[in-house]
Amino acid sequence: MNGWVGAISYGIGAAAYLVLGLTLAAGWRGRRRGGLLLLAIAGTALWAAVNAWQLAYHSVPLVWLWSLETAHLLLWLAFLWQILPDGGRLRRWRFASYALGGALLAYHWSAPWVDGFLGAWQVTEWPLMGQLLLALTGLVLLEQLYRNLHPERRWAVKFLCLALGTLFAYEFYLYADALLFKRINAELWQARGLISALLVPLLAVSAVRNPDWSIDAFVSRDVVFHSTALFGAGLYLLTMAAAGYYVRLYGGEWGRVLQAVFLVAALVLLAVLLFSGQLRARLRIFLNKHFFNYRYDYRKEWLRITAALSQxxxxxxxxxxxxxxxxxxxxxxxxxxxxxxxxxxxxxxxxxxxxxxxxxxxxxxxxxxxxxxxxxxxxxxxxxxxxxxxxxxxxxxxxxxxxxxxxxxxxxxxxxxxxxxxxxxxxxxxxxxxxxxxxxxxxxxxxxxxxxxxxxxxxRLLEARQFEGFNRLSAFVVHDLKNLIAQLSLVVRNAERHAGNPEFVRDAMTTVEHAVGKMSRLLEQLKSMGKAERAKRIALRPLLEEVVSARAGQLPRPRFVCEARGDLWVEGDADRLASAFEHVIQNAQEAAGKHGWVRVRLARQERQAIIEVEDNGPGMDAAFIRQRLFKPFETTKGLTGMGIGAYESREYTRQLGGDLVVRSTPGEGTCFRFVLPLAVSANRIDSDKKVPT
The missing domain is CATH 3.30.450.40 (GAF domain)
Known part of the structure; x- marks a missing residue:
């Protein structure tokens, strides 16, 4: 038989035990049982690797081959002796099994027949009998282990007993056959690698089921599920192939036709079974019940539930x-x-x-x-x-x-x-x-x-925010109406004294016209509430002149100073921007008093327009500016104030990409500074002077 077949067989076995050993070693917590299990797995991996090398290249000394044959069985026996319940009656034979193994190792290293042992697969009887006794000892220990365990604990070791029982039984059969025919069967020898690899999943499940071995092992449920499904599909295909061959052999003239029909029907049936949700559910339930401590992989289920609920x-x-x-x-x-x-x-x-x-x-x-x-x-x-x-x-x-x-x-x-x-x-x-x-x-x-x-x-929060937005808009409307009422009330109070004065009448009509325009624009804003606001280009100088003129009816009259050459343009809503300027100027007038002064200054600084409203009122301290000035519905005017003028002015300025900052010194006065980005066309005009910051 080709030696490479055996080399591949043992190579697969070595790789399987190496992966299992590394996985278990990562979770080993230093106890003896886990250590012996790792040692037995490592010994089996080494035994398989050396056999693979020997069958491929024939360069391994035979003394090493036979020493590993004995040693890997001894390691599994040592592990079984360690986990055998204390009541086992064979514990007194532990020394005898170790002595047998030691004697075999000594024999391998000293016997003269070793040199030509495997050349013609001819062997003497003594080492074969020793290997046979070791295998028999393993089978006896497994029987004692399973029988002496409490029925509830047998669930934890049944796959270990199945795996090691297969290993020792195959060893027993191999060496019994060799003793009978005075020759080791090459096919049986080379098949051991793959047979050992088949036992790895059973050993892995056993390690998971026995935490008292102090090995924190984990076997993926998905891997077990898909592996079982693939194994079942492969077994099904092999069975169907054999049945198809039988149909072809005994089908007479219809043999080949019936074989083709049978195989296609078998493949269709396999596809139906693989896509059957009911079959997959049955398989998953069976595996969870018989292979794992718990039905669920809690980490996976928790992640799945969280993803299902959040996405x-x-x-x-x-x-x-x-x-x-x-x-x-x-x-x-x-x-x-x-x-x-x-x-x-x-x-x-x-x-x-x-x-x-x-x-x-x-x-x-x-x-x-x-x-x-x-x-x-x-x-x-x-x-x-x-x-x-x-x-x-x-x-x-x-x-x-x-x-x-x-x-x-x-x-x-x-x-x-x-x-x-x-x-x-x-x-x-x-x-x-x-x-x-x-x-x-x-x-x-x-x-x-x-x-x-x-x-x-x-x-509920969204609903509350909608009501909050509506209430805030209502507060802004009330604030604007309050200012308009104050202006019209002033006209009414002075009408009796100055009714015959043509200049007063002209100013009164201008005030009324301004109030009507203001309320009309307010109504338009209410009608378009919720619609996207379309920005327009606004010339700042005429807008500020109009606002200053409107506030000239109250003392002290504000004075406007333009330090920029040409018009400065910004983008926004002219009415809202004028309202922001008017709020700040009105506050400055009220702070300065009748005998004070208010100055409005327009300048340019690079690509920004600077509007400063300065007064010589009592000023404000830093804590007030930081904590209360721009807080909505905070006012120092008692029942006559709304506390939203400064807040509204700053918020709209920020909507335009600018900002409103305040510089104030108690006892000296206050300066409100608007900083607005200029429109694109205005950026091309060179400034005539720089404004210090």
Whole structure:
């Protein structure tokens, strides 16, 4: 037989044990049992690697080959002696097995027959008998281990017994065959590598199931699932190939035709089985039940649930995502969600998977709701019907009488409040609803309730912000109306004294015209509320002259100074910008008093327009400017002030890409400084002077 076949066989075995050994070594916590297991795995990896090298290149001394043959069996025996229960009756034979192994090793290093041992596969009987006894000792130890364990503990070591039982049984068969025919069978020898590799998954599962070996091992459920699926598919294909060959052999004239039809039909059936959700669910349940300590991979499930609840890219509403996240935990096809309303009732929010449940709401005092609030339990409707005493005498809800597929009622708790209830439909595959399933559903239900509460809070916050925006707009409107009323009231008060003065009448009509224009523009703003504001180019000099002229009716009259050559243009809404300037100038007039002064200055600094409103009033301290000046609805004018003028002026200036800063010294005065970006065409005009900052 070609030696490379055996080399590949042993090479695969060496790689498999090396990967297993490195994985377990990463989680070893220093205890003896785990150390012996790692030593046995490492010895097997070395044994397979040396055999692979020998079959490929024939350069390994035979004494090393036979020493490793004995040593790797001895290491597995040492591990079995270590984990054998204290009550094992064969513990007194431990020394005898070690002595046998030691004798065999000594024989390998001293016997003259070793040099030509494998050249013609001819062997003497003594070493073969020794290897046979070691294999037999391993089988006896496995029987004692399994029989002396408590029945509940056998679950943890059954795959170890199966793996090592296969290893020792094959060794026993190999050496018994060699003793019988006085010759080692080359095919049996070369097949050992692959056979040993097949045992690696069983050893890995055993390490996971026995944490007392102090090896923190993990076997991916997905790897086990897909490996099992591939193994099953391969076995199926081999069986079908053999059956096809049989059909061809005995089918007569129709043999080849029937073989082709049979193989295509087998492939179609395999595809149907692989895409069968029911079969995949059965396989997953079987593997979780028989290969793992727990049904769920909690890290993976937690990440999946979080992703399912938080990602709404597919347009699915949160209610349906909640049902889907819980249903996938138990292979349920769907369900229905009810969420608590402000009145305390639970309103139907979503339905998924065609549950057919049409229950618009559940009363707040429904017995099932009261039970879940009191006990925080998942209600298994099948168990409820069989054992109502477990649920404090609760009966099946009458509103589920027509829903035969109703299975579980899962509470969604947010804190200590029952935020919602999910009804899950019965899965296609029967699933044992044990404590682990219940705990996972309760935990996932709390996560789902948190997302539902967050969504409701966000909706309420959005509604509150909409009302806040409306109230803020109302405050701005009232503020502008207050200023207009103040101007018109001044005209009314002075009308009796100056009614015959033509200049007064002319000024009064100008004030009224200004007020009418202001209110008309205010109404236009209200009508266009919510629409995008279209910016227009505004010449600052005429706008400021107009604002200063409008404020000239109140003492002290502001004085306008333009230090920029030509017009400076900005982009924005002229009325809102004029209103911002007017608010600041009015505040400066009120601060300076009748005997003070107010100066408005326009200048240019590079690509910015600078507007300064300066007065010689009492000034403000830094704490007031920092904490109260620009805070809305904060005012120092008592009942006559709104406290939004400065805030509105700064906010609109910032909307235009500029800013409003204040420089003030108590006892000396205040300077409000508007900084606005110039329009593009204005940036091409060279400034005639620089303004110091």
């Amino acid at each position: 709404g890219d597919d347009g699915m509403p949160l209610g349906e995502r909640v049902i889907r996240a819980l249903a996938e935990l138990v292979e349920s096809p769907g369900g229905t969600l009810w969420v608590r309303s402000d009145s305390g009732h639970y309103l139907q929010r979503a339905d998924r998977g065609g549950s057919g449940v049409e229950i618009p709401w559940i009363e707040a005092d429904d017995p099932v709701i009261a039970f879940m609030k009191r006990r925080e339990w998942v209600v298994d409707l099948d168990e409820l019907q069989r054992f109502p005493e477990l649920y404090e005498g609760l009966s099946r809800p009458p509103w589920l009488a027509d829903c035969r597929d109703a299975w579980l009622l899962v509470p969604l708790f947010h804190g200590h409040e029952l935020w919602g209830v999910v009804l899950l439909l019965r899965p296609l595959i029967p699933l044992d609803c044990n404590w682990e399933v219940i705990d996972v559903l309760k935990t996932a239900g709390r996560q789902a309730a948190g997302f539902l509460a967050l969504e409701e809070t966000a909706a």
